[in-house]
Amino acid sequence: MTYQKTVPMRIFRWVGVALVIFFTAFPVAFLFASAFKHPAEIFAFPPSLIFRPTLRNFLDLPAEAPTFYLSLRNSAVVAITASVLTVILAVPAGYALSRYRRRFLQASAFFMLLVRMYPPIVLTVPLFPVFSAVGLVDNLLALILLYSALFVSLCTWLMKVYMDEVPVELEEAATIDGANSWQRLTRVILPLSVHGVVATAVFVSIFAWKEYTFAYIFTGARTQTAPVVLDLMLTPLTTVSWGPIFAASTLQLFPILVFVWLIQTYLTAGMKTGGVKQ
Amino acid sequence: MSGRFTYDWNSRLTRLWRSGFPNLLILPATLFLVLFILLPAIRTLIMSFHEVTHGLDDVFVGFDNYVRMVRHRAFTTAFWNTMFFTLTTVLGEVGIGLVVAVLLSTRFRAQRLLISLVMVPYAVSEVVAIIIWRYMFEPRVGIINFMLTSLGFEQIQWATQINQTWMLIIILRVWVQYPFSFLIIYSSLIGIPKDLYESAFIDGATNWQAFHRISLPLIVPAINVASIFAFMFAFRNFATVWILTRGGPMGQTELLSTMLYRQSFRHWRFGFASAIAVVMTLLTFAIAAYYMRGMFHSMFGQRKEGV
Numbered sequence: 206m207t208y209q210k211t212v213p214m215r216i217f218r219w220v221g222v223a224l225v226i227f228f229t230a231f232p233v234a235f236l237f238a239s240a241f242k243h244p245a246e247i248f249a250f251p252p253s254l255i256f257r258p259t260l261r262n263f264l265d266l267p268a269e270a271p272t273f274y275l276s277l278r279n280s281a282v283v284a285i286t287a288s289v290l291t292v293i294l295a296v297p298a299g300y301a302l303s304r305y306r307r308r309f310l311q312a313s314a315f316f317m318l319l320v321r322m323y324p325p326i327v328l329t330v331p332l333f334p335v336f337s338a339v340g341l342v343d344n345l346l347a348l349i350l351l352y353s354a355l356f357v358s359l360c361t362w363l364m365k366v367y368m369d370e371v372p373v374e375l376e377e378a379a380t381i382d383g384a385n386s387w388q389r390l391t392r393v394i395l396p397l398s399v400h401g402v403v404a405t406a407v408f409v410s411i412f413a414w415k416e417y418t419f420a421y422i423f424t425g426a427r428t429q430t431a432p433v434v435l436d437l438m439l440t441p442l443t444t445v446s447w448g449p450i451f452a453a454s455t456l457q458l459f460p461i462l463v464f465v466w467l468i469q470t471y472l473t474a475g476m477k478t479g480g481v482k483q
Numbered sequence: 484m485s486g487r488f489t490y491d492w493n494s495r496l497t498r499l500w501r502s503g504f505p506n507l508l509i510l511p512a513t514l515f516l517v518l519f520i521l522l523p524a525i526r527t528l529i530m531s532f533h534e535v536t537h538g539l540d541d542v543f544v545g546f547d548n549y550v551r552m553v554r555h556r557a558f559t560t561a562f563w564n565t566m567f568f569t570l571t572t573v574l575g576e577v578g579i580g581l582v583v584a585v586l587l588s589t590r591f592r593a594q595r596l597l598i599s600l601v602m603v604p605y606a607v608s609e610v611v612a613i614i615i616w617r618y619m620f621e622p623r624v625g626i627i628n629f630m631l632t633s634l635g636f637e638q639i640q641w642a643t644q645i646n647q648t649w650m651l652i653i654i655l656r657v658w659v660q661y662p663f664s665f666l667i668i669y670s671s672l673i674g675i676p677k678d679l680y681e682s683a684f685i686d687g688a689t690n691w692q693a694f695h696r697i698s699l700p701l702i703v704p705a706i707n708v709a710s711i712f713a714f715m716f717a718f719r720n721f722a723t724v725w726i727l728t729r730g731g732p733m734g735q736t737e738l739l740s741t742m743l744y745r746q747s748f749r750h751w752r753f754g755f756a757s758a759i760a761v762v763m764t765l766l767t768f769a770i771a772a773y774y775m776r777g778m779f780h781s782m783f784g785q786r787k788e789g790v
Contacts, residue, residue: 226597331524451618
């Protein structure tokens with residue numbers, strides 16, 4: 206949007222931007238700061254802006270939540286595996302939708318669209334008995350399969366949109382040079398839509414890293430992911446020990462923020478062309 | 484003669500391969516979804532007409548589960564709570580998303596930095612969001628309650644006062660979700676050609692008129708998309724309310740999703756829970772149906788078959 210630099214507009218802009226920063230960033234900054242505060246200082250008022258940082262909350266964490274580090278590892282395993290699996294399924298599917306017209310493809314695409322609307326929480330009811338019968342409860346594989354299933358349709362679509370951007374002429378040239386369909390996909394299309402592949406993988410891994418509902422229902426003591434352990438820490442029988450919770454939250458949140466920061470150009474490009482384009 | 488026969492045979496095989504290849508490409512993804520979503524969905528529908536007990540055969544009970552569900556005391560509460568939660572959070576998310584999108588869509592220094600900042604809550608798990616906001620609203624010790632006290636107001640007792648529980652639920656839900664609406668509306672806003680504004684300003688338009696007459700009509704589709712997605716995500720949401728209140732105090736924040744969870748995984752009434760599941764599915768699809776049509780058409784737009 207473009208605007209005229211009138212006085213009320215400038216005030217609106219600066220006040221607005223300040224409010225946005227405060228509303229969005231303050232809670233997260235407050236969390237990170239509190240993780241390094243001494244337990245006695247956490248609820249001090251006015252909140253101490255300058256304080257001597259201490260690692261005490263992080264040192265207390267293993268005693269408070271013995272499985273937290275294991276849960277972080279579980280989260281990482283699920284996030285990485287689920288995104289790889291989703292990409293493997295979505296790349297060929299997206300390619301087919303981008304380049305061919307077949308009745309079966311249209312039916313599949315429509316089916317994927319329907320599936321995207323389906324409320325995931327509803328799946329837990331029929332799946333739980335089956336998963337417990339085949340040993341998928343308290344098994345990370347259950348989460349990997351479910352997260353992929355929830356994201357395959359969106360990612361197929363993302364891949365289709367990205368591959369639509371790759372000119373057909375390049376493929377025709379490859380065909381003339383003797384490339385078959387498979388070679389066209391792997392040698393021409395994939396390298397040119399690598400942004401899409403990365404964006405797809407990032408979406409799935411962020412989702413898997415922060416997902417709570419399925420992890421809460423389908424995991425047991427060994428396989429809990431970080432959000433589930435955080436939830437357990439937040440609902441103890443006695444009082445909540447905030448210090449270790451902040452330490453744990455920081456360990457869960459900070460890595461993903463760094464990851465997203467490093468990869469943000471891919472991410473915004475993905476949102477622009479994928480989720481939004483009409 | 485035989486050479487020609489071989490040639491024909493080969494070309495037929497090639498043609499078969501050519502025509503089957505695209506289908507083969509999409510088959511794994513489709514099968515995956517059939518296995519993990521379509522079959523479970525069918526099973527849910529069947530279970531909703533049965534009494535399901537672990538270890539025993541299902542007993543057909545007709546519409547009993549649905550009748551019991553409608554008569555269940557918690558169902559009415561859960562239904563209206565879900566509607567209330569959905570409407571308020573969608574309004575909040577899309578409203579704030581729109582305002583922030585307008586603020587950040589003009590060119591200025593540090594614009595990219597601010598956009599990344601606004602996207603931060605997108606990466607925050609609901610559990611962590613709840614930890615942060617609960618910490619700030621904690622009675623006696625939370626920073627917001629401290630400020631309220633020092634300004635002479637009463638403290639917020641979110642754990643016992645139902646109105647304040649809802650307030651906290653809505654605030655933190657909007658905080659987590661508004662980046663999504665922001666991004667959709669923002670991408671639409673920055674696509675509007677600059678000339679439109681410039682010529683309007685030459686004709687003496689005010690900033691408000693420029694927004695009202697130029698921006699708004701052009702971003703209505705994006706606002707609709709954002710609203711429908713926000714609606715779907717809010718309607719199915721389980722984590723926010725469950726982590727914060729477990730449906731309490733006294734079941735007053737029960738949603739359809741938490742009721743479904745409670746009936747299946749606390750009381751092990753899978754038939755009954757399936758009835759709730761079917762109702763939730765139908766309500767979602769009723770809202771989404773309109774949008775799905777448009778999306779399907781856009782998916783198979785004018786683009787011609789390549790290769």
